[in-house]
Amino acid sequence: xxRITNIIFKIILCILTGVTLAALAFVIIFIxxxxxxxxxxxxxxxxxxxxxxMPVEGIGSGARFGxxxxxxxxxxxxxLAMLIAIVIGIGAALYLSCVATDRIRGxxxxxxxxxxxxxxxxxxFIGLTVIVRLFLKVGVHTGVCVLxxxxxxxxMLLPYLISSCSETLLKNKEAYLRAGNALGVDAWxxxxxxxxxxxxxxxxxxxxxxxxxxxxxxxxxxxxxGNANLFPTLLGKSESIAAVIALxxxxxxxxxxxxxxxxAAGLVLIVLLFIINVGINMIRNKLL
Amino acid sequence: xxxxxxxxxxxxxxxxxxxAGTEAAMRVRExxxxxxxxxxxxxxxxxxxxHCITSIIGPSGCGKTTMLLSLxxxxxxxxxxxxxxxxxxxxxxTDAIPQEELRRRVGLVFQTPMPFPFSVYKNLTYAPRYxxxxxxxxxxxxxxxxxxxxxxxxEIKTDLNKSALKFSGGQQQRxxxxxxxxxxxxxxxxxxxxxxxxxxxISVIEETLLRLKSQYTIIIVTHNIAQARRLSDKVIFLKxxxxxxxxxxxxxFREPKEAETREFLRGIYG
Numbered sequence: 001x002x003r004i005t006n007i008i009f010k011i012i013l014c015i016l017t018g019v020t021l022a023a024l025a026f027v028i029i030f031i032x033x034x035x036x037x038x039x040x041x042x043x044x045x046x047x048x049x050x051x052x053x054m055p056v057e058g059i060g061s062g063a064r065f066g067x068x069x070x071x072x073x074x075x076x077x078x079x080l081a082m083l084i085a086i087v088i089g090i091g092a093a094l095y096l097s098c099v100a101t102d103r104i105r106g107x108x109x110x111x112x113x114x115x116x117x118x119x120x121x122x123x124x125f126i127g128l129t130v131i132v133r134l135f136l137k138v139g140v141h142t143g144v145c146v147l148x149x150x151x152x153x154x155x156m157l158l159p160y161l162i163s164s165c166s167e168t169l170l171k172n173k174e175a176y177l178r179a180g181n182a183l184g185v186d187a188w189x190x191x192x193x194x195x196x197x198x199x200x201x202x203x204x205x206x207x208x209x210x211x212x213x214x215x216x217x218x219x220x221x222x223x224x225x226g227n228a229n230l231f232p233t234l235l236g237k238s239e240s241i242a243a244v245i246a247l248x249x250x251x252x253x254x255x256x257x258x259x260x261x262x263x264a265a266g267l268v269l270i271v272l273l274f275i276i277n278v279g280i281n282m283i284r285n286k287l288l
Numbered sequence: 289x290x291x292x293x294x295x296x297x298x299x300x301x302x303x304x305x306x307x308a309g310t311e312a313a314m315r316v317r318e319x320x321x322x323x324x325x326x327x328x329x330x331x332x333x334x335x336x337x338x339h340c341i342t343s344i345i346g347p348s349g350c351g352k353t354t355m356l357l358s359l360x361x362x363x364x365x366x367x368x369x370x371x372x373x374x375x376x377x378x379x380x381x382t383d384a385i386p387q388e389e390l391r392r393r394v395g396l397v398f399q400t401p402m403p404f405p406f407s408v409y410k411n412l413t414y415a416p417r418y419x420x421x422x423x424x425x426x427x428x429x430x431x432x433x434x435x436x437x438x439x440x441x442x443e444i445k446t447d448l449n450k451s452a453l454k455f456s457g458g459q460q461q462r463x464x465x466x467x468x469x470x471x472x473x474x475x476x477x478x479x480x481x482x483x484x485x486x487x488x489x490i491s492v493i494e495e496t497l498l499r500l501k502s503q504y505t506i507i508i509v510t511h512n513i514a515q516a517r518r519l520s521d522k523v524i525f526l527k528x529x530x531x532x533x534x535x536x537x538x539x540x541f542r543e544p545k546e547a548e549t550r551e552f553l554r555g556i557y558g
Contacts, residue, residue, distance in 0.1 A: 101367055102367065175402060176402065176405075178362065178365070178398065178402070179398065179402040179404065179464075181362055181365055181391065182360070182362060182391060182395065182396035182397075182398070182468065183391065183392070183395070183414070183415040183418070183467070183468070183471055184387070184388040184389065184390070184391035184392040184415070184419075185414075185415060185418050186388070186418075189418060193414075194404050194405070194406075194414075197405075198404075198405045
């Protein structure tokens with residue numbers, strides 16, 4: 001009887017795994033299928049490496065589909081946000097894991113988790129009313145810019161980074177801080193020379209998850225980045241791939257090159273994410 | 289095993305011979321420790337003779353580890369702890385000794401081997417570097433000397449750059465003992481150092497401790513009565529945070545004075 005139950009359990013698990021893989025495969029196949037017709041009208045090189053995006057034919061000029069600026073903006077904003085978030089996130093995680101008492105940790109963790117659950121449109125609204133206004137006050141024209149988007153995105157990434165980093169730091173602190181203390185070594189010396197280096201592998205994993213979140217984030221970024229097809233500069237407007245898809249999908253004529261080009265942009269986003277994940281994983285495995 | 293049995297009797301004789309005018313490496317007077325107002329140790333007064341192995345035994349939760357952690361002040365790292373009474377290292381109160389110096393002089397090895405996630409060489413040079421020794425020749429000497437002291441040098445001399453985490457549990461524990469010795473402590477505290485190890489590793493660690501006692505005062509917390517018998521010169525029996533009985537190992541194991549000690553040794557509780 002137990003053997004039969006085990007077999008049934010195994011079959012159920014296999015089916016569930018299969019469903020997950022099938023869903024993923026379906027999404028990828030669907031996007032590839034919808035994206036490929038783009039390249040009947042536009043070459044891959046032109047699509048990836050030119051920066052003119054004119055989905056509607058103008059007087060004397062045909063439609064153009066070059067997403068280089070969008071790719072650059074997506075990577076720029078994501079990495080800038082990651083840079084800001086990782087510094088603050090590791091600092092906060094160090095505080096929570098190595099300084100804060102159990103009581104403070106108990107109070108802080110639910111707040112951090114709560115931050116992760118706030119809808120991105122709310123973050124976007126806060127970005128518009130606080131960060132953009134602040135930039136306006138310091139003289140940035142219209143207030144919306146890449147830096148504003150990166151700051152907002154960094155705030156959104158913080159809960160993920162803080163909770164996963166503090167978890168690994170806490171685990172390593174429990175393993176090594178007492179050993180350092182027993183040798184008479186100062187706690188901060190042990191933290192900086194043992195605990196932090198021992199946690200890098202998991203911190204990089206947290207970064208992979210966070211970068212995925214950052215590159216795919218649409219609403220909040222769209223609300224503060226300015227949405228202009230310009231090469232990204234710190235205080236200038238730009239537009240991310242996710243924002244372009246969200247803004248134009250509703251107006252693209254079904255089956256048109258524009259429609260397929262938006263799917264192709266989505267495919268590029270997936271490939272970019274895959275390349276970055278593989279890259280960080282390789283660094284993680286080689287360096288650590 | 290033969291070696292251990294022989295050394296055991298020598299150890300006991302040594303303790304008896306010295307016990308008349310024994311110089312104590314550490315003394316504890318009226319030591320009480322409580323966590324969040326719950327008393328774990330109650331007015332313990334005892335001493336730890338120099339160059340002897342003192343075992344602290346007792347049932348689970350009796351305060352053995354608390355007592356050990358109090359000796360090098362690691363107890364204060366625990367939130368909500370209150371320590372009363374005095375602990376003397378030589379003639380000096382430990383609370384008058386800078387914490388860094390106290391922990392350097394009173395080394396501690398934990399129950400679970402905790403090598404840092406670096407090479408053996410880096411593990412053993414970690415504390416000397418912290419204390420300002422960056423001389424390569426000197427560091428090489430320390431690594432060789434301390435690994436030899438724990439009987440590990442010949443075993444792993446070609447693997448000094450290998451991660452300490454890749455060695456067996458017994459080897460990791462000996463690396464940790466060697467690491468504790470790199471800061472030249474006077475006293476070595478061991479908190480159930482063999483509880484996670486196999487029989488062969490336990491035997492090697494016990495041999496190591498018996499070898500080390502000529503140079504260091506060793507205080508060990510153990511659940512293993514047979515191990516306490518094999519190793520100890522002096523035994524302290526704690527129950528419910530109180531010191532029930534103490535004395536030279538041979539005497540205490542042969543003829544315990546207190547009924548509670550007798551019951552514990554007969555395995556009625558533990």
